[in-house]
Amino acid sequence: MSAIPAATVGRLVTYLRVLTELEQEGVRSASSDDLGAATRVSAFQVRKDLAYFGRFGTRGAGYTVATLRRELRRILGLTRPWHVAIVGMGRLGQALADYPAFDRQEFRLVAAFDVDPAVIGRRIGAVQVESLASLAEVAAERAIDLAFLTVPAAAAQGAVDALAAAGVRGILNFAPVVVTAPENVRVEAVDLSAGLQRLTYYVQAEPATVGEVTG
Amino acid sequence: MSAIPAATVGRLVTYLRVLTELEQEGVRSASSDDLGAATRVSAFQVRKDLAYFGRFGTRGAGYTVATLRRELRRILGLTRPWHVAIVGMGRLGQALADYPAFDRQEFRLVAAFDVDPAVIGRRIGAVQVESLASLAEVAAERAIDLAFLTVPAAAAQGAVDALAAAGVRGILNFAPVVVTAPENVRVEAVDLSAGLQRLTYYVQAEPATVGEVTG
Numbered sequence: 001m002s003a004i005p006a007a008t009v010g011r012l013v014t015y016l017r018v019l020t021e022l023e024q025e026g027v028r029s030a031s032s033d034d035l036g037a038a039t040r041v042s043a044f045q046v047r048k049d050l051a052y053f054g055r056f057g058t059r060g061a062g063y064t065v066a067t068l069r070r071e072l073r074r075i076l077g078l079t080r081p082w083h084v085a086i087v088g089m090g091r092l093g094q095a096l097a098d099y100p101a102f103d104r105q106e107f108r109l110v111a112a113f114d115v116d117p118a119v120i121g122r123r124i125g126a127v128q129v130e131s132l133a134s135l136a137e138v139a140a141e142r143a144i145d146l147a148f149l150t151v152p153a154a155a156a157q158g159a160v161d162a163l164a165a166a167g168v169r170g171i172l173n174f175a176p177v178v179v180t181a182p183e184n185v186r187v188e189a190v191d192l193s194a195g196l197q198r199l200t201y202y203v204q205a206e207p208a209t210v211g212e213v214t215g
Numbered sequence: 216m217s218a219i220p221a222a223t224v225g226r227l228v229t230y231l232r233v234l235t236e237l238e239q240e241g242v243r244s245a246s247s248d249d250l251g252a253a254t255r256v257s258a259f260q261v262r263k264d265l266a267y268f269g270r271f272g273t274r275g276a277g278y279t280v281a282t283l284r285r286e287l288r289r290i291l292g293l294t295r296p297w298h299v300a301i302v303g304m305g306r307l308g309q310a311l312a313d314y315p316a317f318d319r320q321e322f323r324l325v326a327a328f329d330v331d332p333a334v335i336g337r338r339i340g341a342v343q344v345e346s347l348a349s350l351a352e353v354a355a356e357r358a359i360d361l362a363f364l365t366v367p368a369a370a371a372q373g374a375v376d377a378l379a380a381a382g383v384r385g386i387l388n389f390a391p392v393v394v395t396a397p398e399n400v401r402v403e404a405v406d407l408s409a410g411l412q413r414l415t416y417y418v419q420a421e422p423a424t425v426g427e428v429t430g
Binding site: 006007009010012013014016017018021038075076077078082084090091092094095096098099100104106107145146148153169170171172176178186188190191192193194195196197198199200201202203204 | 221222224225227228229231232233236253290291292293297299305306307309310311313314315319321322360361363368384385386387391393401403405406407408409410411412413414415416417418419
């Protein structure tokens with residue numbers, strides 16, 4: 001699946017969200033124009049993204065919302081519940097324990113870890129904070145698949161190593177630092193500074209156009 | 216600047232982060248291969264992204280780290296401090312008030328808003344929570360440029376409308392809902408459920424390959 005661009009995977013997730021909203025509104029079919037308009041890409045891009053995974057829809061008739069939604073859920077691996085842990089129960093970790101994603105069936109918060117004795121043992125949201133030293137044991141016991149990494153930057157790489165060793169396969173890294181992981185572990189960075197920097201590009205009063213610098 | 220792909224803007228931010236790390240390590244020049252390897256894209260992609268903005272570097276000699284870093288900061292609009300507000304001071308808003316981005320010069324947290332009388336008046340991080348009713352007044356007074364939107368989904372569109380009316384030009388939306396904004400306001404979604412769904416695509420044991428569905 002390495003041939004599928006990461007941007008396409010990101011858009012599949014967005015299409016799925018739009019299809020879920022359409023289904024809730026009772027809409028039964030949607031065209032690539034409809035999906036493109038709702039996600040701010042071209043209809044061509046929608047068709048190209050979906051074409052990686054086969055044929056969906058009929059020319060002229062568009063897509064059946066329920067069917068395409070089911071297929072996208074299958075493609076994205078959302079056909080079984082995923083067990084999630086939070087590593088780092090400072091304010092951000094505590095906020096994430098309440099995140100609405102955990103209200104749904106697909107992601108279940110099953111554990112939370114910290115190294116601070118003052119936090120270990122506390123119940124936050126649906127979980128009780130455990131010592132990071134027990135990660136390997138707990139991960140095996142509760143089949144932890146994914147983790148939110150919300151530790152300080154200096155602790156991030158060590159936590160990634162421990163998560164990878166414990167068999168956790170996917171990590172959303174909130175620590176503002178680049179980490180490395182084994183081939184079979186997927187790390188996605190959630191860098192809020194980067195989010196702010198993308199915003200400033202778009203909202204600056206006098207956007208830069210052409211520069212010339214030689215080394 | 217609408218011709219620049221959003222993915223390119225996202226990568227410029229990543230190149231900047233890598234260049235900042237290189238500069239801190241005392242590295243003086245870097246090739247497109249170096250930048251590509253550090254950001255997991257091809258050297259060709261690095262050169263293509265930078266070519267939108269002019270000529271940087273010399274064939275064979277690569278880029279001067281300090282110069283390219285300065286140019287990227289200029290392109291991204293990071294040559295002046297930006298004033299940021301947080302709207303919604305629940306756990307997530309409170310966690311963001313402590314976010315390391317605000318330790319640096321480029322982003323200054325200048326205000327925080329909520330509608331809950333139990334939270335209004337409390338000091339959290341560097342700011343005191345104010346009533347959302349005072350948004351327009353405070354935004355004008357402190358020249359708020361950008362906002363983190365951390366309100367419940369049902370309150371998100373109303374808050375976006377209020378922020379746009381108050382002259383805020385960029386919004387990072389953490390509420391798990393699609394919002395609309397005027398043309399001159401940039402909204403970027405930070406959807407943590409979407410982050411989890413992208414992870415499951417990559418870590419699912421048996422990735423889907425080809426499906427066929429007709430509508």
